[in-house]
Amino acid sequence: MSADTPEQDRSTTTKSDGVGGYFVYVIRCEGGELYCGITTDVARRMREHASRKAPGAKYTRTHGVVALEALWSAPDRASASALEYRIKRLPRKRKLSLVSDPSGFWRLWPADSSVAASIAVVEGVTLDDCLADADGGRDGRGQAG
Numbered sequence: 001m002s003a004d005t006p007e008q009d010r011s012t013t014t015k016s017d018g019v020g021g022y023f024v025y026v027i028r029c030e031g032g033e034l035y036c037g038i039t040t041d042v043a044r045r046m047r048e049h050a051s052r053k054a055p056g057a058k059y060t061r062t063h064g065v066v067a068l069e070a071l072w073s074a075p076d077r078a079s080a081s082a083l084e085y086r087i088k089r090l091p092r093k094r095k096l097s098l099v100s101d102p103s104g105f106w107r108l109w110p111a112d113s114s115v116a117a118s119i120a121v122v123e124g125v126t127l128d129d130c131l132a133d134a135d136g137g138r139d140g141r142g143q144a145g
Contacts, residue, residue, distance in 0.1 A: 021040065021073065021074075021075065021076075022038050022039070022040055022073070022074045022075075022076065022077055022079070022080035023038065023039050023040070023042050023071060023072065023073055023074070023080070023122065024036065024037075024038050024071070024072045024074060024080050024083045024084050024087070024119075025037055025038075025039065025042060025045070025046075025068060025070065025071050025072075026068075026069045026070040026071075026087065026095070026098075026099050027046075027049065027060070027065050027066075027067065027068055027069060027127070028065075028066045028067045028069050028099075029059070029060060029063035029064060029065055029066060030063050030064045030066060031063060033063055034069065034092070034095050034096075034099065035049075035057065035059055035060060035063075035065075036084055036087045036088050036095075037057065037084065038074075038077070038080040038081060038084050042068075042071065042125065042130060043129075043130040043131075045130075046065070046068060046127055046130035046131060047130065047131060049065045050064075050065050050127070050131060052064060065127060066127075067126070067127050068125060068126055068127040068130065069099040070098065070099045070102040070121075071102070071121070071122040071123075071125055072102065072105060072119050072120065072121055072122060073119065073120050073122050074118065074119050075118050078115075079115050079118050079119060082115050083105065083108070083115075083119055086108040086109075087105075087108070090108075102121045102123075103121050105119060105121070106119075
């Protein structure tokens with residue numbers, strides 16, 4: 001696979017359209033720890049993590065969320081789970097490298113992987129955008145809706 005990986009711009013929705021579509025995210029928590037997860041609705045999931053209550057992850061209830069560091073879209077749960085699994089197995093140094101350059105995710109697969117080809121980087125979405133979705137009538141991408 002070449003260094004030219006598919007990327008999505010800020011206009012990409014962060015909510016599944018009901019016909020599939022998952023997102024893999026990495027968030028930075030208090031203390032600098034990284035947490036990786038999957039969802040069909042990024043804004044909802046970030047609000048759940050930030051609330052420090054269920055149904056947010058047990059880990060983020062005790063380690064507050066500071067930032068959304070990286071976000072990828074996948075066409076189905078299997079592809080999203082495969083990426084999440086690979087990210088979670090990385091040593092911390094490689095995770096930090098990945099969040100500094102999310103387009104490098106394809107290096108986690110063999111060069112001919114159809115799974116890697118189906119995943120795209122989602123850029124320009126922040127934790128603040130996701131939290132504003134509930135407060136300010138925004139559409140999940142931080143844009144007025």
